Amino acid sequence: MNENQKLAQFILENVGGKENVESATHCMTRLRLKLKDNSKANRANLDNHPGIISTQVAEGKLQVIIGTQVGDVYEEFIKLVHVVEETSKEETKDKNVLNRFAALITRIVVPSLGVLCACGIIAGVNSILLSTGVITSGDGTNILLSNLGNACLTFFPVILGYTSATAFGMDPFIGMILGAFMIYPGMAQSINAGDPLFTLFAGTPIEMPVFKTFLGIPIIFPATGYTSTVIPIMMVNFLASKIEKILKEVLPRVTRQFMVPFFTILFAGIVGVLLVGPISMIIQNLLQAGLNSLISTSKILAFAVITLIYQPLVIFGLHWPLITLGIMEFGSLGNSLIVASIFPASFAHMAACFAVFLKSKDIKTKNIAFPAFLSACFCIIEPSIYGVTLPVKKRFGFCMIGGLVGGLILALSNSPMYAISMGVTGVMSFINPNVPGIGGLVWAVIACIAAMLVTFTLTFVTFQETKEVK
Structure with missing residues (x-):
């Protein structure tokens, strides 16, 4: 039994056994x-x-x-409990709308x-090679x-078509087809x-100018299409999941394999373009306009x-909803100040972990701080939060201050990110x-160094050995 298997077994034993696990x-x-009874979990162990x-x-989840x-x-855990990744059915049990929305966005x-950041790094490498003259534009x-x-963000609706379909409990391949339909090459230009025949909300x-109609119904389609968008495909797939569920109940079993996808794609695709897409774009544009208004009022x-x-x-x-706003910003502007402003946070946690590693005499604390430092180098800050900074709350406060300093430097210098990337390679x-x-x-x-200097100095100077850090 390897270490992952042992840990999975240990977790299962301390959450009340597989009978207490609804989903994971x-x-x-x-x-x-998602446990049937959270009180059965031995969190101390x-x-x-x-x-x-x-x-x-x-x-509502452990x-x-x-x-x-x-x-x-x-x-390994899934093999032990024989449950599948949670679907939208579990979400409906949580009565808190905000919690359900945040959990849904997270799962989508x-x-x-992973692929979004990988493509961001490739875009960054390309930019460096261009800026240094190693390659030339057009070669x-x-x-x-x-x-x-650019591939990932350009075809993001296809990726979200899969993940949102999974989250809504429908056939993910139908979701991918609908995502591909929304960004089909040449459709925006053709429509x-x-x-224009007339203009809505002039x-x-x-x-919204209207150039074509479908059976007399205006077809409102963005001039740039739905490439790089986030909200439209989520809403279309939500509709598609409801259609698919109804079709599975009413169609004869022998025809479901091909008739359910046929009618789901047909109805959801047409209604998506005629109604859901325009509504979702209005929502997305209003969110973006509201954010831009707030920024212009007081940056x-x-x-x-x-x-x-x-x-x-x-x-x-x-x-994740905040990250999603940043992704929407990428889709509409080609860059994001939102993602840029939170970028220095991981560097603040790097500094805090390194300061604790240098100052602490406790071997166990050092063994937690250094791996957390390495994780923060790749923008994974949870090990730092739970292992190093949050147990001693002033350290977490120092990280917030460092992140604030770095974030404001980037925002006030108007230095957005042009691709989504993480950690030290993200610069x-x-x-x-x-x-x-x-x-x-x-x-x-400059921003990342400032975030690190502020956090490191505050953490190093105020450090006191404590047993609070596990």
């Missing part, structure tokens, strides 16, 4: 368990296991914070982060790296060709709030691929 899923560092950073109950190897432990967005290397780096921020206040709330939200796993994403120079990279380095 995981994010980047946490095993999230779990917290004291060397392979577990901490536990907490949030959104969260076992393990670290970056959580995926391997999850696979988190699975895509073969540039074309391949540029398209590879919006010629002169003179408003949601003005310092807006980004101070964003940078300050981000780390506390991570504690409860509720930070490459501050290079604007469309403008010569590395001004954004310089500001990113």
